[in-house]
Amino acid sequence: xxxxxxxxxxxxxVAVGLAAPHIGEYPQRVLLVMGIEIIMVVxxxxxxxxxxxxxxxxxxxxxxxxxxxxxxxxxxxxxxxYLRDLPGFLGHVSLGFLPATLIxxxxxxxxxxxxxxxxxxxxxxxVTVATLGLLVIVNVVLVNADAFTRGSRTFTxxxxxxxxxxxxxWLAVTWLVCSRVAYSPFGRAMRVSREDLVTxxxxxxxxxxxxxxxxxxxxxxxxxxxxxxxHYLTSFSPHAFYFPLMIQLLVMLVIGGxxxxxxxxxxxxxxxxxxxxxxxxxxxxQLGALHVPPLYGASQVTLGVIFILIMVFRPQGLLGDRxxxxxxRSRRSRAAGMPREETEVQA
Amino acid sequence: xxxxxxxxxxxxxxxxxxxxxxxxxxxxxxxxxxxxxxxxAHGDMMMVGAFAALLLESAGVPFPLALLGGVxxxxxxxxxxxxxxxxxxxxxxxxxxxxxxxxxxxILENLGILLFSASPRNFPLPVWLGHVYKLAGGxxxxxxxxxLTLVFSVLAxxxxxxxxxxxxxxxxxxxxxxxxxxxRLVGVRVNLVVVVAFVLASAFAGLAGLLWxxxxxxxxxxxxxxxxxxxxxxxxxxxxxxxxxxLLGGYVLGALEIAIVAFLPPSVSxxxxxxxxxxxxxxxxxxxxxxxxxRREVKL
Numbered sequence: 188x189x190x191x192x193x194x195x196x197x198x199x200x201v202a203v204g205l206a207a208p209h210i211g212e213y214p215q216r217v218l219l220v221m222g223i224e225i226i227m228v229v230x231x232x233x234x235x236x237x238x239x240x241x242x243x244x245x246x247x248x249x250x251x252x253x254x255x256x257x258x259x260x261x262x263x264x265x266x267x268x269y270l271r272d273l274p275g276f277l278g279h280v281s282l283g284f285l286p287a288t289l290i291x292x293x294x295x296x297x298x299x300x301x302x303x304x305x306x307x308x309x310x311x312x313x314v315t316v317a318t319l320g321l322l323v324i325v326n327v328v329l330v331n332a333d334a335f336t337r338g339s340r341t342f343t344x345x346x347x348x349x350x351x352x353x354x355x356x357w358l359a360v361t362w363l364v365c366s367r368v369a370y371s372p373f374g375r376a377m378r379v380s381r382e383d384l385v386t387x388x389x390x391x392x393x394x395x396x397x398x399x400x401x402x403x404x405x406x407x408x409x410x411x412x413x414x415x416x417x418h419y420l421t422s423f424s425p426h427a428f429y430f431p432l433m434i435q436l437l438v439m440l441v442i443g444g445x446x447x448x449x450x451x452x453x454x455x456x457x458x459x460x461x462x463x464x465x466x467x468x469x470x471x472x473q474l475g476a477l478h479v480p481p482l483y484g485a486s487q488v489t490l491g492v493i494f495i496l497i498m499v500f501r502p503q504g505l506l507g508d509r510x511x512x513x514x515x516r517s518r519r520s521r522a523a524g525m526p527r528e529e530t531e532v533q534a
Numbered sequence: 535x536x537x538x539x540x541x542x543x544x545x546x547x548x549x550x551x552x553x554x555x556x557x558x559x560x561x562x563x564x565x566x567x568x569x570x571x572x573x574x575a576h577g578d579m580m581m582v583g584a585f586a587a588l589l590l591e592s593a594g595v596p597f598p599l600a601l602l603g604g605v606x607x608x609x610x611x612x613x614x615x616x617x618x619x620x621x622x623x624x625x626x627x628x629x630x631x632x633x634x635x636x637x638x639x640x641i642l643e644n645l646g647i648l649l650f651s652a653s654p655r656n657f658p659l660p661v662w663l664g665h666v667y668k669l670a671g672g673x674x675x676x677x678x679x680x681x682l683t684l685v686f687s688v689l690a691x692x693x694x695x696x697x698x699x700x701x702x703x704x705x706x707x708x709x710x711x712x713x714x715x716x717x718r719l720v721g722v723r724v725n726l727v728v729v730v731a732f733v734l735a736s737a738f739a740g741l742a743g744l745l746w747x748x749x750x751x752x753x754x755x756x757x758x759x760x761x762x763x764x765x766x767x768x769x770x771x772x773x774x775x776x777x778x779x780x781l782l783g784g785y786v787l788g789a790l791e792i793a794i795v796a797f798l799p800p801s802v803s804x805x806x807x808x809x810x811x812x813x814x815x816x817x818x819x820x821x822x823x824x825x826x827x828x829r830r831e832v833k834l
Binding site for chain 2: 239241305306308309311312313315316317319320321323324327328330331430434437438441482483484485487488490491492494495498499502
């Protein structure tokens with residue numbers, strides 16, 4: 188069963204990758220960004236949705252990853268032109284895309300581990316607020332670390348390494364790792380600690396390491412997604428990794444359902460399609476005799492209203508805590524009473 | 535410039551900034567105390583107040599009336615916000631309410647950009663407001679706007695004090711903050727209390743918004759977000775969910791920010807916001823109750 192799913196999953200990925208070049212340039216860019224956002228949102232789902240520790244710092248990790256890999260891959264000549272003050276070794280090396288991405292992820296892991304140790308002890312609102320503080324701190328550092336980031340000026344000259352295969356590859360890795368973790372006994376511990384702290388501790392779950400694992404894994408993939416995003420955008424400023432992106436990713440996460448990895452992915456797809464449609468509508472359209480004038484910004488307002496409606500009528504998101512599976516579970520494993528949680532997840 | 539004058543000048547700046555933080559923080563704490571809701575959209579009430587005053591003034595309304603208009607529009611926006619977005623999710627898990635408030639921010643800010651465009655607009659002021667007072671031979675200066683800020687915030691706080699101690703709704707507010715269910719059981723009209731809390735909080739934020747715009751000279755749709763975040767830190771510094779805590783925290787944060795810029799080396803001052811939020815994290819970990827030590831469960 189698992190093999191069948193893996194094969195289907197891989198086939199779907201390859202099919203998307205092969206089809207991508209033929210759908211036109213604009214749709215291809217949308218697809219690429221959507222893939223990167225799925226990596227971001229799925230990893231947010233793992234830490235926010237499964238452990239119930241609602242952290243707002245992910246965009247900070249995305250920004251860190253973006254800048255780290257952009258600095259590492261920048262050609263040495265470009266470094267001499269833009270970033271003359273880079274400390275010694277950074278100024279003289281230029282890495283390939285994969286090592287740079289991995290280092291970006293690793294940097295986020297280190298930061299997440301260090302700040303997670305104190306922050307993941309907090310509960311409820313307080314962890315949200317503290318991680319929001321972390322996001323502000325990361326942004327202030329990015330804006331002021333002139334020698335590394337050119338400050339609030341645009342960081343340009345990043346090579347456009349990101350293509351559909353890189354995105355799909357990392358997407359597959361993210362999905363496989365996150366679903367393995369989320370539906371392991373360890374993932375069950377996460378969900379128990381989300382539902383009831385006292386129960387979790389009573390059955391012997393060590394809550395802090397459980398939360399830390401989710402936080403650190405999601406920080407890694409946020410860093411990777413940031414690297415992919417940086418090499419897609421090729422020029423950006425710290426503002427690209429601040430509240431607007433945070434709110435956009437949260438909308439995606441919440442609309443799909445943050446307690447489900449496929450839910451999070453569905454959220455990204457739904458919001459992307461919705462935004463594209465709304466963006467076309469806000470340029471103005473003709474409805475019979477009625478002429479609707481262009482209203483730039485109306486698409487965001489509409490998206491916000493939809494978001495509020497979801498919060499009111501379906502706060503658990505479209506999928507809640509269910510997962511979509513390509514191949515339903517076999518009758519035998521169902522009869523054997525395999526708990527639903529053990530089901531392998533694949534979109 | 536001698537040291538004492540310099541310190542006094544910074545004190546003037548600190549009081550002026552602190553008053554604004556306190557005005558915003560009071561509203562955040564009022565709503566949090568009652569509903570356990572961290573309202574990110576609170577900052578957007580500043581935009582509403584500032585733009586209402588700005589538009590009224592450019593329509594030829596005299597300045598004092600335009601100010602009043604800003605406060606009234608702020609309050610009205612709070613009313614609408616509560617009815618449209620927060621009442622339907624009341625009693626939902628904390629995260630749901632918090633996300634709802636993020637959604638409201640998203641709507642209001644984009645609506646602001648849609649209506650007014652994202653670029654800053656000049657905030658017109660009567661000439662007399664820009665009048666500069668000079669003390670100690672011109673070494674300490676402040677303007678009528680600084681004075682106005684201080685006077686209005688003190689008046690607002692006195693009004694709030696009177697309201698929560700001397701009126702029925704105010705008493706109900708304190709009872710609801712203590713325990714919402716018990717307050718409802720003994721007949722407090724919780725719906726009314728919540729609406730009034732939102733209206734008061736938003737009117738205060740509207741006032742803070744137009745004073746803020748008057749001080750910096752411009753208004754723009756995203757103007758409220760950063761001050762709101764800072765005030766939130768202020769409210770936690772003082773003791774989150776209480777009025778006294780918010781006032782105290784507002785002035786402490788104002789003083790702290792001015793001190794960071796005035797007395798630390800210039801290379802540190804760009805990191806001011808990072809320091810403020812680092813302080814927030816340290817406080818949450820070691821003294822979550824703030825200066826007045828509100829009792830709350832924050833750890834695992």
